[in-house]
Structures are given as C-alpha cells and as structure tokens.
Amino acid sequence: MTTHISADLSQAIRAHAEQTLETIGSLYRQLHQHPELPFQEHQTSAHLADALEAVARDTPGMEVTRGVGGTGVVALIRNGEGPTVMLRGDMDALPIKEDTGVEFASTDTADTDGGSVPLMHACGHDLHSSCIVGAATVMAAMRDQWQGTLMLICQPAEEIFGGAKAMLEDGLYRRFARPDIVLGQHNMPALAGNVGHIAGRAMAAASNLAITIHGAGGHGSMPAHTIDPVVIAAHVVTRLQTIVSREVPPEETAVVTVGRLHAGTQANIIPHHAELDINIRSFDNDLHRQLIEAIERIVRAECDAGRCPCPPDIRVINDTIALYNDTGLVERLRRAHGEHFGQDALYDMHRLNGSEDFPLFGDAKAGGFGGDDIPCAYWFIGATPAERWAATPGITVADKMRHLEMPHSPHYFPGNPVTLRTGIEALVSGAVACLD
Known part of the structure; x- marks a missing residue:
C-alpha cells in the first residue's frame, strides 16, 4: 500500500x-x-x-x-x-x-x-x-x-x-x-x-585501478641497456584514449582518466618501474566490465611490445556499480x-x-x-x-x-x-x- x-x-x-x-x-x-x-x-x-x-x-x-x-x-x-x-x-x-x-x-x-x-x-x-x-x-x-x-x-x-x-x-x-x-x-x-x-x-559505475609497469632501469646515457617503463607508460596513456573513441558505442557515456603517472627520481636515471592510477566511469555495468578488460588488454600489449621483463601488476583499488x-x-x-x-x-x-x-x-x-x-x-x-x-x-x-x-x-x-x-x-x- x-x-x-x-x-x-x-x-x-x-x-x-x-x-x-x-x-x-x-x-x-x-x-x-x-x-x-x-x-x-x-x-x-x-x-x-x-x-x-x-x-x-x-x-x-x-x-x-x-x-x-x-x-x-x-x-x-x-x-x-x-x-x-x-x-x-x-x-x-x-x-x-x-x-x-x-x-x-x-x-x-x-x-x-x-x-x-x-x-x-x-x-x-x-x-x-x-x-x-x-x-x-x-x-x-x-x-x-x-x-x-x-x-x-x-x-x-x-x-x-x-x-x-x-x-x-x-x-x-x-x-x-x-x-x-x-x-x-x-x-x-x-x-x-x-x-x-x-x-x-x-x-x-566507477573503478579505480593501480597499474605498475616493470622495466629495467639504468643510466640515462645508455638507454639501449635498459627497458624504459616511462616510454611504455606514455604509450599506454595515449592508447587508452582510444577506448572511449573507438570501443564505446556513441550512444553510451564512458570516461577513462589517468589521474596519476609516476616514474623516476631525476633526469639521468631510467627507472625500474612506472606507476599509473586510472579512473573509469560508465552508466552500464556490462560496458564497465568491458572497459576494464580493454585497459588490461592495452596495458599488457604495450608491455609486451616494450619488452618488459615481467607482466604488469594490475589491481582494482576500489569500485562500485x-x-x-x-x-x-x-x-x-x-x-x-x-x-x-x-x-x-x-x-x-x-x-x-x-x-x-x-x-x-x-x-x-x-x-x-x-x-x-x-x-x-x-x-x-x-x-x-x-x-x-x-x-x-x-x-x-x-x-x-x-x-x-x-x-x-x-x-x-x-x-x-x-x-x-x-x-x-x-x-x-x-x-x-x-x-x-
């Protein structure tokens, strides 16, 4: 009643x-x-x-x-x-x-x-x-x-x-x-x-992801002796922008934001790893899962292309529907x-x-x-x-x-x-x- x-x-x-x-x-x-x-x-x-x-x-x-x-x-x-x-x-x-x-x-x-x-x-x-x-x-x-x-x-x-x-x-x-x-x-x-x-x-829906890309650091004057996670992270950030523009239907709304990118301590040191924090939002729970899968696919592919010594760490910090x-x-x-x-x-x-x-x-x-x-x-x-x-x-x-x-x-x-x-x-x- x-x-x-x-x-x-x-x-x-x-x-x-x-x-x-x-x-x-x-x-x-x-x-x-x-x-x-x-x-x-x-x-x-x-x-x-x-x-x-x-x-x-x-x-x-x-x-x-x-x-x-x-x-x-x-x-x-x-x-x-x-x-x-x-x-x-x-x-x-x-x-x-x-x-x-x-x-x-x-x-x-x-x-x-x-x-x-x-x-x-x-x-x-x-x-x-x-x-x-x-x-x-x-x-x-x-x-x-x-x-x-x-x-x-x-x-x-x-x-x-x-x-x-x-x-x-x-x-x-x-x-x-x-x-x-x-x-x-x-x-x-x-x-x-x-x-x-x-x-x-x-x-x-929202998810916050923490990602660590593993490289092999060394002297900035000898990049050929390293695997540079900064370059790989830069490619990841750029490639992630294609998820919304090329994988999300135009009638849907989605956001993929890299809110934090941290690597290294000074100019002449290529670091061992790079860290990214990514925020994702959408209004459809099924689409949201696809966004996470797309991020994981892109991150792993860029790490493979960059010759990373081991797979990236990908962790969901928190999320909601x-x-x-x-x-x-x-x-x-x-x-x-x-x-x-x-x-x-x-x-x-x-x-x-x-x-x-x-x-x-x-x-x-x-x-x-x-x-x-x-x-x-x-x-x-x-x-x-x-x-x-x-x-x-x-x-x-x-x-x-x-x-x-x-x-x-x-x-x-x-x-x-x-x-x-x-x-x-x-x-x-x-x-x-x-x-x-």
Missing part, C-alpha cells in the same frame, strides 16, 4: 521536524567541526549512536547497534506488521582543507601513510547522517501514523566505496532485517528547500515529496557521472546478499540559499549548478538550516509513503 501524504500528515511531519531542528543542528555542527576519514569515523559514529540511543530510550521497539562493518551504526524501529524500509546516510569525510569561513569550520587533521592531511566534510556526509537521526526522531514520534519496520543506516567509507560492502559482509540483512525498499539522498548545489528526482540510470533508480519507486517518492513540499519545490535531476556505493544495498549479486534485487531510489536535496541561487546566472537547475561550488570543493558548504530541515522531511515523507 502507498500512503497518501495528506495535508494533516504533512503538517505533522513539519511540526515534529521543527521540534528536532535545534538538537539536530547541534549534532550537525559537532560532526562538521570534527570530520574523520573512511573507516576512521570512531567519534562520528559514537555521536550518531548516542543520538539514536537517546531516541530509542523513549521509543518502544527501537534498538541501536554500533560497530557494524567497522564503524557503521544500525537502528531499527519495529512498529507492527508491514514492509521494511531502509534509510541510508553516509558519514565519512575527505582529506581537504576547509575554506568555507563558517564559524564551526574544521581545523582537524589526520595522520596517513602519506603524512598529515587536513580534514573536511566537503561532500555533506555530516548533513546526511544528521538527517538520519532527525528522521528517526520524527518517525519515532509519529508511530501512530505508520506500520512496519524502519531501518536506519549510518554508513562508513562511502568515499572509497567500502562501507556498503563492509556492512553487508558483516551480515546487515542477516542480523537485522532484509528491507523491501532502500532509500537514500544526497545534497547538491540546487535551491535549498527543493528536491530533485531521476528515474533509471542515475549515477555512474551504476545506480539504477527503480522507476515505479521514484514515481511514488516524487508524488509523496510533491504532496509534502509542493510541486514547485520539485525539479528533474540530470544524470550524474559521480558514483556511489549506495546501489550495492539493492543489487543482490553485487551486494553479495543473494535472492532478488531490492528496489532502490536516491534523490537530491538542494543546498544553495535562496539569495545566492537568485544571483546565480542561468535558467535551468543544470545551468545554475555550473556556476556554483560542487561537493569536494574546499568552499562547498551545504549545511544551512533549510537544507537540514528539507533532508529530514524528505526522508520522513519518503519513508511514510512506502510504509503501511
């Missing part, structure tokens, strides 16, 4: 969201000021679990579990017979120095293998997880308005495509519940208070969000070449949980204050967004109160629309 978001129900959602905004705003500022890297979200997850446990103390049928998949947090609100709906938010940060100028900007750092790095919530995951707590608070206060089980996820390590896999491998669906529907959202530099939807292929938003579910959510926020607050989101590990929660094979796939939908909440939006050139949402800071920018800040409230209410209205 699909619940209609009546005027009375919408008013109740707004009222309960308003009551929790001060508490959730304080939680958000705490998380924003002290970001943590993927799988290091120890304090972040503790703050989120504490906040959810505070809700659970006054909510019969609610339980909270820490340490799922490392630092993940799972909360269940069991409220009678009915479907199980999962709401997912992520919580990891990025190695970026914040330059937003907000009072509670991060000045934290972390030690990594490459040395100390600055930390920032430049993608708004602090906002997402705060909205999860806000949604839990509102849904707990409105238990007489819905039936079923609400499953709330604070997920680690989205930025490295590791958290969803870690939670699923830790028995997320076996230990807690297997959802009937999985819902998620992300902030974008659209108008704050607006909600964007896209059905079907919405976000790209394309996000496919269930068409029927998107229409249900679009209707619910339209009933709650008003049709004027909705916009059509364009397809994004960015990537997420969110779709692993719905794809039975890729997620490793077996059985049928689970319908998923992922929408977008605007994060640009009205005054800034009005002053931004462009007519369409896509036009204006080209002139605004995007996630992963040191200047990007989505945490205004309108976006926080919208994120909470979008999760609640979406969940209620999918529960009995």
Whole structure:
C-alpha cells in the first residue's frame, strides 16, 4: 500500500521536524567541526549512536547497534506488521582543507601513510547522517501514523566505496532485517528547500585501478641497456584514449582518466618501474566490465611490445556499480515529496557521472546478499540559499549548478538550516509513503 501524504500528515511531519531542528543542528555542527576519514569515523559514529540511543530510550521497539562493518551504526524501529524500509546516510569525510569561513569550520587533521592531511566534510556526509537521526526522531514520534519496520543506516567509507560492502559482509540483512525498499539522498548545489528526482540510470559505475609497469632501469646515457617503463607508460596513456573513441558505442557515456603517472627520481636515471592510477566511469555495468578488460588488454600489449621483463601488476583499488533508480519507486517518492513540499519545490535531476556505493544495498549479486534485487531510489536535496541561487546566472537547475561550488570543493558548504530541515522531511515523507 502507498500512503497518501495528506495535508494533516504533512503538517505533522513539519511540526515534529521543527521540534528536532535545534538538537539536530547541534549534532550537525559537532560532526562538521570534527570530520574523520573512511573507516576512521570512531567519534562520528559514537555521536550518531548516542543520538539514536537517546531516541530509542523513549521509543518502544527501537534498538541501536554500533560497530557494524567497522564503524557503521544500525537502528531499527519495529512498529507492527508491514514492509521494511531502509534509510541510508553516509558519514565519512575527505582529506581537504576547509575554506568555507563558517564559524564551526574544521581545523582537524589526520595522520596517513602519506603524512598529515587536513580534514573536511566537503561532500555533506555530516548533513546526511544528521538527517538520519532527525528522521528517526520524527518517525519515532509519529508511530501512530505508520506500520512496519524502519531501518536506519549510518554508513562508513562511502568515499572509497567500502562501507556498503563492509556492512553487508558483516551480515546487515542477516542480523537485522532484509528491507523491501532502500532509500537514500544526497545534497547538491540546487535551491535549498527543493528536491530533485531521476528515474533509471542515475549515477555512474566507477573503478579505480593501480597499474605498475616493470622495466629495467639504468643510466640515462645508455638507454639501449635498459627497458624504459616511462616510454611504455606514455604509450599506454595515449592508447587508452582510444577506448572511449573507438570501443564505446556513441550512444553510451564512458570516461577513462589517468589521474596519476609516476616514474623516476631525476633526469639521468631510467627507472625500474612506472606507476599509473586510472579512473573509469560508465552508466552500464556490462560496458564497465568491458572497459576494464580493454585497459588490461592495452596495458599488457604495450608491455609486451616494450619488452618488459615481467607482466604488469594490475589491481582494482576500489569500485562500485551504476545506480539504477527503480522507476515505479521514484514515481511514488516524487508524488509523496510533491504532496509534502509542493510541486514547485520539485525539479528533474540530470544524470550524474559521480558514483556511489549506495546501489550495492539493492543489487543482490553485487551486494553479495543473494535472492532478488531490492528496489532502490536516491534523490537530491538542494543546498544553495535562496539569495545566492537568485544571483546565480542561468535558467535551468543544470545551468545554475555550473556556476556554483560542487561537493569536494574546499568552499562547498551545504549545511544551512533549510537544507537540514528539507533532508529530514524528505526522508520522513519518503519513508511514510512506502510504509503501511
């Protein structure tokens, strides 16, 4: 059954969201000021679990579990017979120095293998997880308005495509519940208070590959006595450009980017090896596998042509599948969000070449949980204050967004109160629309 978001129900959602905004705003500022890297979200997850446990103390049928998949947090609100709906938010940060100028900007750092790095919530995951707590608070206060089980996820390590896999491998669906529907959202530099939807292929599959080409180094004055991995790497980089131009059908979209090429220490030394890091994106999982196969074929062929003493090392650092938003579910959510926020607050989101590990929660094979796939939908909440939006050139949402800071920018800040409230209410209205 699909619940209609009546005027009375919408008013109740707004009222309960308003009551929790001060508490959730304080939680958000705490998380924003002290970001943590993927799988290091120890304090972040503790703050989120504490906040959810505070809700659970006054909510019969609610339980909270820490340490799922490392630092993940799972909360269940069991409220009678009915479907199980999962709401997912992520919580990891990025190695970026914040330059937003907000009072509670991060000045934290972390030690990594490459040395100390600055930390920032430049993608708004602090906002997402705060909205999860806000949604839990509102849904707990409105238990007489819905039936079923609400499953709330604070997920680690989205930025490295590791958290969803870690939670699923830790028995997320076996230990807690297997959802009937999985819902998620992300902030974008659209108008704050607006909600964007896209059905079907919405976000790209992505893979990051690390490649080592083995040569035989020596003196730069005697190249005939060496096997130069720099020259071989240069041919690889050039040849890789033909994959998209000559192997991908024109109607498809794909990206193959060599983001890092490192070899040698000084001009008169031919090094023993060259290293490449390659990023791949596409919107079709079968095509994506073909891209990886093409890269492996080209790298090996160039190494053979260059007389490498041994085959190249090719390793997938991390990857995720394309996000496919269930068409029927998107229409249900679009209707619910339209009933709650008003049709004027909705916009059509364009397809994004960015990537997420969110779709692993719905794809039975890729997620490793077996059985049928689970319908998923992922929408977008605007994060640009009205005054800034009005002053931004462009007519369409896509036009204006080209002139605004995007996630992963040191200047990007989505945490205004309108976006926080919208994120909470979008999760609640979406969940209620999918529960009995």
